[in-house]
Amino acid sequence: AQSVTQPDIHITVSEGASLELRCNYSYGATPYLFWYVQSPGQGLQLLLKYFSGDTLVQGIKGFEAEFKRSQSSFNLRKPSVHWSDAAEYFCAVRDTGRRALTFGSGTRLQVQP
Amino acid sequence: DADVTQTPRNRITKTGKRIMLECSQTKGHDRMYWYRQDPGLGLRLIYYSFDVKDINKGEISDGYSVSRQAQAKFSLSLESAIPNQTALYFCATRTSGRPDTQYFGPGTRLTVL
Numbered sequence: 528a529q530s531v532t533q534p535d536i537h538i539t540v541s542e543g544a545s546l547e548l549r550c551n552y553s554y555g556a557t558p559y560l561f562w563y564v565q566s567p568g569q570g571l572q573l574l575l576k577y578f579s580g581d582t583l584v585q586g587i588k589g590f591e592a593e594f595k596r597s598q599s600s601f602n603l604r605k606p607s608v609h610w611s612d613a614a615e616y617f618c619a620v621r622d623t624g625r626r627a628l629t630f631g632s633g634t635r636l637q638v639q640p
Numbered sequence: 641d642a643d644v645t646q647t648p649r650n651r652i653t654k655t656g657k658r659i660m661l662e663c664s665q666t667k668g669h670d671r672m673y674w675y676r677q678d679p680g681l682g683l684r685l686i687y688y689s690f691d692v693k694d695i696n697k698g699e700i701s702d703g704y705s706v707s708r709q710a711q712a713k714f715s716l717s718l719e720s721a722i723p724n725q726t727a728l729y730f731c732a733t734r735t736s737g738r739p740d741t742q743y744f745g746p747g748t749r750l751t752v753l
Contacts, residue, residue: 536680559740570730570746571683578740617682626734627673627698628742630682 529554529620533631540608541639548603548634550592550618559621560601561628562592566614574616577601588612613638643667644745646731652751659718661748663731669743670736672714674698674706677728677747686729689714690736721752 530553540546552558559578563571575586582594592603601618615635619628644665653659663672670691675683685698687706695706703725707715718725728749732742 531682561741563744571744573741573743576741619683621740625685625688625696625698626671626740627685627688628675628683628732630684632680632682 529558529622529629531618531620531629531631533616533618533634535634536632537635537637539637539639542610543607546603546605546608546612546636548616548618548636550601550603550631551599552601552618552620553599554620556623558601560592560594561619561621562586562590562601562603563617563619564588564614565617565633571617574603608636608638610638610640612636644731644733644743646729646745646748648748649746650749652753653721654753655722657721657752659721659750661716661729661731661750663714663716663745665712665731665733665743665745667733667735667743668711669733670711671734672708673732673734673742674704674714674716675730675732676700677730683730686716718750718752721750723752726750726752 532551561576562574577584577594615633617633618631647662673688674686677683689695689708692708705717731745734742
């Protein structure tokens, strides 16, 4: 069965600093990968997704993620964090049959002024 | 108007009560999902439906049932609520074709006392 690991439960960065959130997946075939963001009290918003092709994918709000098959990773990055980026971030992989998502446990991002 | 709506947004109930959470979508999608979110666990799949006559259990279906009243409506029921069903519940939809993206509702926060 597929699984997703987000090793960092909580990360704090200063506003304007760069950000990298880690995601490792376990999946037998070519994965379909997603990053979602959940702001406090809100639902989930899709940041970006990888299905195939270029391994560096661009998303909304200035985020990008790089798929590395050799490392089974799909890390999320942003060059300069804004205070409004404070939220919880979830990495997910889609299974083939149900087309349902398996989520990681999430990384909570705190942004210091 | 939101494409995926959930009612109620918040609910407090007592142990043993029957509760129904409703999800409606205007996206015209045929596939609908119910997930549960618990702190530190991410989201986990409860039930999913590919169309009105196709309903399937997810990883944590015990204690829950669902009804797909129409293509646009997918309800989750707790026949006899218990405290460990206190969680944030999300409905999601996706098309059977491309793009292969799930769209989430705003969530229902359920507290079982």
